Amino acid sequence: MINVIGLGYIGLPTALMLASHGMEVVGTDYNKELVTQLNTGHTTFEERGLDELFKAAVNAGIKFSHEYQKTDMYIVAVPTPYDKRSKKLDARYVVMAVKEIMKVCPKGATVVLESTVSPGTVEKYIRPIVEESGFVTGRDIHLAHAPERIIPGNMVYELKHNARTVGTDNICIAEKVKEVYSSFCKGEIVTTDIRTAEMTKVVENTFRDINIAYANELTKICRSDNMDVYEIIRIANKHPRVNILSPGPGVGGHCISVDPWFLVGDYPGLANIILAARKINDSMPEFVLERIHDIMKEKGLKDVSRVGLYGLTYKEDVDDIRESPTLQILECMEKHLAGGVKVYDPWVKRNIVANQYHDFEAFLRDVDMVVILVGHSEIREKMEMLRGKVILDTRKICTLPDTCRL
Ligand code: SAJ
Secondary structure, eight states: OEEEEOOSTTHHHHHHHHHTTTOOEEEEOSOHHHHHHHHTTOOSSOOTTHHHHHHHHHHTTOEEESSOOOOSEEEEOOOOOBOTTTOOBOOHHHHHHHHHHHHHOOTTOEEEEOSOOOTTHIIIIIHHHHHHTTOOBTTTBEEEEOOOOOOTTSHHHHHHHSOEEEEESSHHHHHHHHHHHHTTOOSOEEEEOHHHHHHHHHHHHHHHHHHHHHHHHHHHHHHHTTOOHHHHHHHHTTSTTOOOOOOOSOOOSSSTTTHHHHHHHHSTTTOHHHHHHHHHHHHHHHHHHHHHHHHHHHHTOOOGGGEEEEOOSSSTTOOOOTTOHHHHHHHHHHHTTOOOOEEEOTTOOSOOSTTEESOHHHHHHTOSEEEEOSOOHHHHHTGGGGTTSEEEESSSOOOSTTOEEO
């Protein structure tokens, strides 16, 4: 039996995938409400294909509990935030999970960590907990790091098709862990040591952060000298070895905007491009505010409360608002006491900010300027409804005439 610890954005789909591919699975989360919701037949977030996967897993006998199980395999997928001041990994949830596992696990069990962590985390935090519990790692308890790679919005497909990394202390355990993931994963499963697996995952997300930062920096350069950054990127990308990413209002989510900080925190003085990229991406919400300000002036708009922000999530067609650029823009606005701006997102059903709308038409009625911050499918389909508004499109999805861009 496999006990998946942490039933969030990664743990839940992983548990469901394992269960629907013949594994006996119990999903454990300390949040009792979440467990109750799953036990009453409801998924806890929206994701393409998740409901179908949930049904298949329930039919296959998956169980959800807030208690840790006594078993020989644990997969840990709990949050790994970073400490905003030191920029270092905050390992408290991982530590908590491993301590709980140690209370119930038998000798011979394997603990697989899926959460993204900075290199050396298993050595620094996990191995000592295991040893302090009276076990010898590599003999009584086996450790592995198998970082996830799935992208929100396409998780179910990517779980099955992406290549994976499995880091362990010895090859026998690597084979055992590989066998578990092979139940559903059609991609290549590369085995390595734990520290390499830890570093690889952080390096992958940092690569993307740096590349997005390049696009965002170009945007600022082009804006300052009246050049069209999108046309320049389009043409540059015709080169066979150039692939510049898309500028945007900032980098959100709980991965790319977080993981590079682990390297900055752990390697001060060495992680220079990484730090610069983080700063550029973090400066984008402020840059959007400047653009809003300039366009309002240019178009003779004076009333901030007639400005509408479209999109609250960190990217299109997901309901995740963690580190979202829109929230950062709203925070900046509050600092400058420029309140009253309207906000709408079809994916966010709860009220989380002031002046939030749940009806697109009502939102449009109350604004003269729309700032497109997220390219949800909804707005792509309903673009015509924006005709007549002043539009700032930070995602380059609007084809209406006179659309302003970053
Ligand atoms: N973004 C841009 N321009 C782009 C691409 C993205 O501004 O050209 C923005 C998005 O709007 C968003 C942020 O960056 O705010 C991050 O979005 P994303 O789609 O690039 O990535 P995530 O955070 O949803 O998922 C990433 C993925 N990592 C990589 O692509 C290297 C995913 O594979 C990982 O599993 C995930 O992080 C994770 O959990 O670590």
